Amino acid sequence: MTDKKMAEALIFSKPESLTAVPTHYCPGCSHGVAHRLIAETIDEMGMRENTVGVAPVGCSVFAYNYFNMDFAEAAHGRAPAMATGFKRVNPDMNVFTYQGDGDLASIGAAEILHAAGRGEKITVIFINNAIYGMTGGQMAPTTLPGQKTTSSPLGRDIEAHGFPLKMCEILSQLDGSAYIVRRSLHDAANIRKAKKAVRQAFEVQRQGLGFSMVELLSNCPTNWKISAQESLVWIEENMIPYFPLGDFKVHPAIVESKKG
Amino acid sequence: MAKELLKGNVAFAEAAIRAGCEAYYGYPITPQTEALEHMAKRMPELGRVFLQAESEVAAINMVYGAACAGVRVMSSSSSPGVSLMMEGLSYIAGSEVPVVLVDIMRGGPGLGNIAPSQGDYNQIVKGGGHGDYRLITLAPATIQEIIDLTYEAFDIAEKYRAIVVVLADGSIGQMMEPAELPPMQEVRKREDRPEWSLTGAKDRDPRVITSIYIDPAEEEVFNLQLVEKQKEIEANEVRFSSLLLEDAEIAVVAYGTAGRIAQSSVKQARDEGIKVGLLRPISLYPFPYDEIGKVVDQVKRILVVEMSGGQMLDDVRLAVNGKVPVDFYGRMGGMVPLPDEVFEQIQELNTKANA
Numbered sequence: 205m206t207d208k209k210m211a212e213a214l215i216f217s218k219p220e221s222l223t224a225v226p227t228h229y230c231p232g233c234s235h236g237v238a239h240r241l242i243a244e245t246i247d248e249m250g251m252r253e254n255t256v257g258v259a260p261v262g263c264s265v266f267a268y269n270y271f272n273m274d275f276a277e278a279a280h281g282r283a284p285a286m287a288t289g290f291k292r293v294n295p296d297m298n299v300f301t302y303q304g305d306g307d308l309a310s311i312g313a314a315e316i317l318h319a320a321g322r323g324e325k326i327t328v329i330f331i332n333n334a335i336y337g338m339t340g341g342q343m344a345p346t347t348l349p350g351q352k353t354t355s356s357p358l359g360r361d362i363e364a365h366g367f368p369l370k371m372c373e374i375l376s377q378l379d380g381s382a383y384i385v386r387r388s389l390h391d392a393a394n395i396r397k398a399k400k401a402v403r404q405a406f407e408v409q410r411q412g413l414g415f416s417m418v419e420l421l422s423n424c425p426t427n428w429k430i431s432a433q434e435s436l437v438w439i440e441e442n443m444i445p446y447f448p449l450g451d452f453k454v455h456p457a458i459v460e461s462k463k464g
Numbered sequence: 465m466a467k468e469l470l471k472g473n474v475a476f477a478e479a480a481i482r483a484g485c486e487a488y489y490g491y492p493i494t495p496q497t498e499a500l501e502h503m504a505k506r507m508p509e510l511g512r513v514f515l516q517a518e519s520e521v522a523a524i525n526m527v528y529g530a531a532c533a534g535v536r537v538m539s540s541s542s543s544p545g546v547s548l549m550m551e552g553l554s555y556i557a558g559s560e561v562p563v564v565l566v567d568i569m570r571g572g573p574g575l576g577n578i579a580p581s582q583g584d585y586n587q588i589v590k591g592g593g594h595g596d597y598r599l600i601t602l603a604p605a606t607i608q609e610i611i612d613l614t615y616e617a618f619d620i621a622e623k624y625r626a627i628v629v630v631l632a633d634g635s636i637g638q639m640m641e642p643a644e645l646p647p648m649q650e651v652r653k654r655e656d657r658p659e660w661s662l663t664g665a666k667d668r669d670p671r672v673i674t675s676i677y678i679d680p681a682e683e684e685v686f687n688l689q690l691v692e693k694q695k696e697i698e699a700n701e702v703r704f705s706s707l708l709l710e711d712a713e714i715a716v717v718a719y720g721t722a723g724r725i726a727q728s729s730v731k732q733a734r735d736e737g738i739k740v741g742l743l744r745p746i747s748l749y750p751f752p753y754d755e756i757g758k759v760v761d762q763v764k765r766i767l768v769v770e771m772s773g774g775q776m777l778d779d780v781r782l783a784v785n786g787k788v789p790v791d792f793y794g795r796m797g798g799m800v801p802l803p804d805e806v807f808e809q810i811q812e813l814n815t816k817a818n819a
Contacts (some may be wrong), residue, residue, distance in 0.1 A: 253666035258529070259674075268672045274662040276532045277674035279555045282525040285517065289529025289537070290662070292513045292755060293487050315525070318518035 219243035221252045223272045231247045234389040234422040235263060238331055241399045242300070245406055246273070255298040256290060258283040260312075262304035263337040281312025284319035285413055287326045298409060300327040306336045309345040316375070321419035323380030323414035327405045329427025330371060333422040334443060341427030345369045348446055353427070368446065368456040372419050382414030384453040390439040394449075404458065412456045421447060467642040472607050473498035475643055476566055476630065477540070479611040481506055483618040484649035485564070486535040487513035489526035493545045494578040495634035496568035500540065512651060520545040524552030524565075532563035532673045534661025534719065535652060536618050540566035542634070543584050544575065546592075553627060554593030557690075558675025562621035566614065566630040568637035571798030579798025580634035580721060585775035588629050589748045596687050598694055600628045600701060601748040605724040607641040609746075615646045620701065622658075624693055632746060633771065635721050635800060698750040706755075708734060709741030714813050715759045716742045717780050718769040726769050729806035738814045748776065756783035764817040766790045769806055771799070789816075 218224065221243035246252050247361045252273050259267040261280035268275030278286045283301035291299045308316050308330050319326065335353055336342040342355040346368045350359040360368075376384040383405050387398035398420055405416035421443050423435035430438060470478075477499040480488070480784060488503040499515070507514035513530070517523035523539050530537040541549065546567045569584045571577040589601050598737055600620060604610035610632055617628040657663055677683035682694050709715060718726040723744035730742045743759055745752050760766070765788055767776045774792045784790050793809045795801045 254664045256532075256662050256664065265676065268670075268674065271670070272665070273670050274587050274665050275670065275672045275674075276529065276662060277559070277672070277676060278528075279551055282521070282552070285522040285525035286529035286532075288515070289487070289489060289523075289526030291516060291529075292526070293533050293535045293537075314518055315522055318522065338507065395688075419709045449580075 205276065212311070219247045221246045221272050223270055225269050230426040232425045232435065234420075235331065237389050237395060238420055238422065239267065239412055241395070241402050242329060243271065245399065245402045248403070249406055251298045251406070254296070256294070256303040258287045258290070258299070260301065260303040260307040262307050263301055264304060264331065265338065266284070267302050268277050274413060279308050281310070282315055283307065284312065284315040284326065284328065288319055288322070288324050291326050294335055295325070295364070298406065300406070300408065301327060302329045303331065304337070305330070305332045305334065305344045305346040307349065309371050313369075313435065316371070317378075320375045320378045320381045320415045320417070323382065325409050325412055325414065327409045328417040329402065330417055330419040331422045332369070332419055332447065333424040334426050335427045337424050337427055346447070348442060370447060372452040373418070375417060380415050381417070381453045382455040383408040383416035384459065385451045386419040386421065386447060388439055388444060388449055390421065390423070390436040393425065394428070408455060411457065419447075421449075467644050469640050470607055470643050471498060471553065471640045472610055472632065472636045472638060474502045475607050475645070476610045476614040477502040478506070478645055479614040479616070480538050480564065481510065482646050482648045483615045484536050484651050484653040485512070485538050485539045485618065487530045488539065489515050489517050489530070489596065490539050490541065491517050491520045491523050491545060493542045495570055495637045496540050496542045496566070498637070499566065500547050514727070520548035521552065524549040524556070527563055528552055528559070528561065530558050531563050532559075532662050533664070534657035538564040538566070540568065542568045542570045543571045543581070544573050545586060546587070549580070553599065554595055554597065555689040556627055557597035557599070558595060559673050560806045561673060562618070562625050564614070564617045564621050564630070565627060566632070569631065569633045571796075577798045578634060580771060580797055580800055581635055581722060581796070582722060582771040582775070583796070584631065585770070585772060589751070590630050595619070597690060598697070598749050600624070600626055600697060601631050602628065603631045603702070603720045603746060603748050604636060605720050605744065606643070607639070608643040609637070610636055611643055611645060624697055625819040626697070627694070631720070633721050635814060655740065657783055679685045694766050702750045702752050702755070703746035703753055704752040705744045705746060707742040707744070709743060711757060712739050712741030712762070713764050713817055714738065714740040714767065714810060714812065715763045715775075716740060716767045716769060716806070717745070717756060717776070718742070719724045719745045719776060722769045722771050725801055725803055726806050728803040729810060732803060733810045733814070736811075738810060738812070740810050745776070751783070753779070753783040756780060757785070758789045760784050764788060765813050767809055768792045769801060769809070770794045771801070772796060
């Protein structure tokens, strides 16, 4: 009887790559899901003891409190440069950044572009929730046309503020990019696909194929000012049409291995 | 080792290599680009890391990343590029990882020009980035000195887990002089990386390098730790050179290239029978306040010479504390004072001092 209970308990447990610290994220926020996918993947690949993460500035600024591994905290947008500096002196280590849309696509646009262009052997987990969370809901580089935020109170006016940046589409044009995909965290089926992509991205890094990024469409019920349940529907109905899911760049070696 | 004819920018780059610098991240900017070029050639030869960044913003953050790994790492730049690094320097100071930076100053503000200047004194010596921190600042006046200070900068940076800036100007970067390079040190072995560095959390708790203390009470505790460290730096790291000060009635205070020029002027004035000496600060932070304070007790007047509108001047005035008049002679915009100009200033001061 005791043995059976033990076996049941092992079906679902906290990944070793996560700490037991409760997160500061809002109820219903998908950061926790994204953290877990990364942690499970690193556990499965046996890389926790050889991994260094770089945290961004934004809601996930305290990500290092939740990952049970070495971490550095970057300045806003500079995580890819910091990860580059670290990886170049530790080419055998697994290095990843975790960045939001303001961090990666706005203030850090130069750093992410050049890290990808150099084919930097790092993995970037890009959380796109179309808004600035930590500062309280301002317009992001990925805020949708017409989307209301505290700094676009009448809705994003493309005449005034231009168009959202589609980072997968941009970065996939670069020869240094080895794996650039967009997934969504709005339901279980998509979360499972996202996990596979995270695994593939770390695999690309392990094989030294080049730069890898997984964009995860995420929610922000607090700043979207809707319920958690509604926010998942909002991703599906509004974000996915503008930011289509898919594989934008997959290194031939990965394509080849899939065939085999 | 024998002396060889070396250009300043090449000399400090090679000195850094010999100090065991494992990685260099930089961006081209005149008048320090030869350092980057030297690193581009030499670092790969030695199996070390050279990377040309997309900007100085990225370069200093790459330096930050490598510093977190516990390796010896540096960058070099010139004034406008160093302005771009200020954000990164603040984060590095707030994270207490050791870093070496060489600033080969040029004329400014703005794009300015590529000629020698000392206009970055305030930016480097007084902080530059946001928050309460100081950069240990060493100012060479010769090629030999930029070699020696850069070589030692890595030890000092690691001793205090702080940033050391070697602050020189375009003339030191560009000119050639006979100088001797130090012996080669190998890069640090992986197993010898410091106990705070990020090496992967194997058989130990995870390590985090950050500069965030969201609770003001905790931030203040950290700020106080930095202040304590500054006190230690101020007690141990003051450097200066003095010349003919024993019986001097006039003291010239000047650093770097201006100090070197003033040295010629002081000797010329001595030949004319003027009792003048030179105090040349080598560490600008920590500044030799006490040493200047001692000189004040014996001289009638002080002349500060800078290739700026008077930036170190404020620190000299603090040291003098109103006890004697402090005069200033500065050239700006990339103009370098001639020994004769400084000599004339000394003559004038001598007349005033004995009036």
